Amino acid sequence: PQVLHWSHLCANRHKDLADLQSASLAVLFFRWAMPTACRILSRRATAVVSRTRHKSSIIAPASSPSAPPPGFPRLPLLGSLPWFSNLSLPDGSSVQSLDEQHESWAEGTRRHGPVWRVGIPGLGKGISGDLTLCADPREFVKVLQAEGKYPYGAIQLQWPFIVWATKHGRTVGKLFTRSEDWRHIRHGMQKSILPPAAAAGYAAIIGTTGREVVLNAPLWDDAGSFMSRASFDLFAGLALGRRIRASDPRPGASLPEDERFCVDTIEALDLLPDVIQDLPSIAMSSLGLESPMMKRYFRAVSGALDYAEAQVREMLARLDAAEPLSTAEEASYLASTVRTQRAAAAAGAADALTDDEIVASVSVALVASVDTTSSIATWVLAHLAREPEVQQRLREEVAAALQQHAGSLAAVIEEELPYLKAVVRETHRLTPALVISSVKEVDADIDLAGHRIPAGSLVALENHSLQMSEALVEQPRAFRPERWLAGAVAERKGTPAELIDHPLLSAPFSAGARKCPGSRVATLEVRALIAGLVHNWRIGLVDERQATVPYRCQTTIAPTMPRLRYEPLTEESRAVAEGLPPRGGGGVCAP
Numbered sequence: 001p002q003v004l005h006w007s008h009l010c011a012n013r014h015k016d017l018a019d020l021q022s023a024s025l026a027v028l029f030f031r032w033a034m035p036t037a038c039r040i041l042s043r044r045a046t047a048v049v050s051r052t053r054h055k056s057s058i059i060a061p062a063s064s065p066s067a068p069p070p071g072f073p074r075l076p077l078l079g080s081l082p083w084f085s086n087l088s089l090p091d092g093s094s095v096q097s098l099d100e101q102h103e104s105w106a107e108g109t110r111r112h113g114p115v116w117r118v119g120i121p122g123l124g125k126g127i128s129g130d131l132t133l134c135a136d137p138r139e140f141v142k143v144l145q146a147e148g149k150y151p152y153g154a155i156q157l158q159w160p161f162i163v164w165a166t167k168h169g170r171t172v173g174k175l176f177t178r179s180e181d182w183r184h185i186r187h188g189m190q191k192s193i194l195p196p197a198a199a200a201g202y203a204a205i206i207g208t209t210g211r212e213v214v215l216n217a218p219l220w221d222d223a224g225s226f227m228s229r230a231s232f233d234l235f236a237g238l239a240l241g242r243r244i245r246a247s248d249p250r251p252g253a254s255l256p257e258d259e260r261f262c263v264d265t266i267e268a269l270d271l272l273p274d275v276i277q278d279l280p281s282i283a284m285s286s287l288g289l290e291s292p293m294m295k296r297y298f299r300a301v302s303g304a305l306d307y308a309e310a311q312v313r314e315m316l317a318r319l320d321a322a323e324p325l326s327t328a329e330e331a332s333y334l335a336s337t338v339r340t341q342r343a344a345a346a347a348g349a350a351d352a353l354t355d356d357e358i359v360a361s362v363s364v365a366l367v368a369s370v371d372t373t374s375s376i377a378t379w380v381l382a383h384l385a386r387e388p389e390v391q392q393r394l395r396e397e398v399a400a401a402l403q404q405h406a407g408s409l410a411a412v413i414e415e416e417l418p419y420l421k422a423v424v425r426e427t428h429r430l431t432p433a434l435v436i437s438s439v440k441e442v443d444a445d446i447d448l449a450g451h452r453i454p455a456g457s458l459v460a461l462e463n464h465s466l467q468m469s470e471a472l473v474e475q476p477r478a479f480r481p482e483r484w485l486a487g488a489v490a491e492r493k494g495t496p497a498e499l500i501d502h503p504l505l506s507a508p509f510s511a512g513a514r515k516c517p518g519s520r521v522a523t524l525e526v527r528a529l530i531a532g533l534v535h536n537w538r539i540g541l542v543d544e545r546q547a548t549v550p551y552r553c554q555t556t557i558a559p560t561m562p563r564l565r566y567e568p569l570t571e572e573s574r575a576v577a578e579g580l581p582p583r584g585g586g587g588v589c590a591p
């Protein structure tokens with residue numbers, strides 16, 4: 001499987017067919033000719049690296065200024081595969097590189113120090129690949145300062161989507177470029193969603209939708225599936241002003257076409273990492289052909305985006321015909337974008353978005369908003385289900401805030417409750433949904449912790465090792481939201497441990513000009529889901545013995561959720577629980 005991961009990274013980095021083809025050849029080589037050699041090399045290399053393991057501090061400066069960063073050896077075509085694919089950990093266990101990202105990238109930093117290199121063919125320059133990892137956020141600031149006018153962005157890793165958009169001549173492909181086209185669309189699309197005031201304008205609809213969707217949680221066997229549907233419902237509510245009841249699995253709850261859209265989007269997001277890693281897809285794509293898996297992915301993407309675009313176009317037509325919109329539609333991201341962009345066009349602004357560009361940006365936002373938001377919320381739920389005391393403290397904070405705001409969830413999520421914020425922050429520290437959240441290409445030579453990084457290098461922020469370091473965090477494997485409360489943060493100030501409070505580590509949205517445009521509304525959505533859930537339900541594990549949370553790396557890293565038990569605590573949740581069979585159907589409702 002790790003070989004397939006390499007293939008995905010190979011292919012991701014290659015924009016045109018020639019590049020894709022050379023990546024495919026490398027992958028064919030890895031996949032079919034080299035597995036045995038790799039296994040032998042890997043065993044030997046692991047032994048050598050273990051003997052010479054560099055016991056470096058993750059925040060120590062480099063000893064020889066201007067030296068290139070240390071790291072795993074790199075071979076032509078194989079990159080660091082023999083050394084990095086199967087890492088042995090200090091406790092004697094081993095991890096499968098990108099499959100077990102929480103451990104593997106952090107282990108690279110433990111071995112080599114705060115700035116290190118790994119060769120992943122196709123990722124970065126040269127036939128060995130060349131990715132620099134930086135685990136010190138203070139140093140990574142220099143990378144962001146050198147990201148250039150058209151920065152590298154994480155979405156460029158999604159080559160199957162780029163192939164689809166190019167083949168179908170879709171305007172949305174412009175957002176995936178590093179050009180004036182990206183700047184133009186990005187600038188227009190973020191205006192009505194990223195500024196604090198714009199995002200706060202959606203709190204009301206997020207609060208209203210959130211109240212309803214959290215009641216559906218026990219109707220699902222798998223809390224992860226519930227969260228992805230609930231994320232759809234929330235974002236569709238704010239983007240279109242429409243209620244898509246995807247989180248309610250009862251017959252007749254959602255419209256068939258809305259349900260189809262959900263199924264297509266989820267299928268596309270599920271298939272994307274598989275296509276990215278699929279050897280026949282990479283090889284056939286380099287020849288301009290479509291593998292069976294690509295055909296399925298393209299069908300799902302077309303289904304999802306065609307539907308999203310049709311919704312957006314329908315509303316544009318209603319606006320043109322001056323038809324009345326509902327209050328929610330009036331307040332939606334789409335209506336706001338149309339108003340802003342049409343006003344700019346009327347005032348003669350050359351950079352106003354065209355209708356096609358508006359359609360493209362709102363549609364892609366609908367798709368982009370799902371998997372990410374649900375991964376974060378699912379991880380939070382995974383921890384809360386195991387930590388009854390944390391859950392109770394959070395419930396009390398939410399109850400007090402609801403009482404203060406006459407029961408308004410919208411007001412509560414706008415307020416930034418300290419304990420809720422700490423719970424989400426602790427989740428991000430212990431189990432990030434993206435260990436590598438920021439990947440940038442530097443456009444000038446820079447110095448990182450005393451190491452020379454030439455212009456054109458690809459550098460990623462590794463956000464996990466520092467936050468799991470025993471030197472900086474007490475009992476780093478324990479889930480302790482209290483470490484993020486004001487008193488604890490103030491106590492760390494002026495000590496080496498204050499490094500964990502660096503803004504670049506505080507959230508998973510990256511930074512710089514390509515920072516996630518949905519970051520603020522996503523934060524409100526996660527708050528609404530978690531606050532609403534603990535208010536309505538006492539949540540626990542059906543099997544209390546499930547101490548660890550397995551996870552899988554898809555587009556994000558999402559936990560494989562154990563079955564949950566929901567005890568209703570409010571009138572509304574009791575009504576839902578009464579309608580459920582005592583055991584079975586979805587999650588289990590306690591009497």
Ligand code: HEM
Nearest residue numbers: 153154365368369372373437508509510514515516518522
């Ligand atoms: C908790 C939920 C979310 C997380 C963790 C997340 C994370 C990210 C990250 C790490 C990036 C890459 C930034 C970079 O390349 O430097 C990104 C990009 C992006 N996100 Fe999000 N995101 C979330 C929710 C959303 C939502 C709700 C939207 C809807 C507007 C959205 C739309 C996008 C788009 C369009 C991009 C590409 C931006 C560009 O390349 O200029 N995301 N997101």
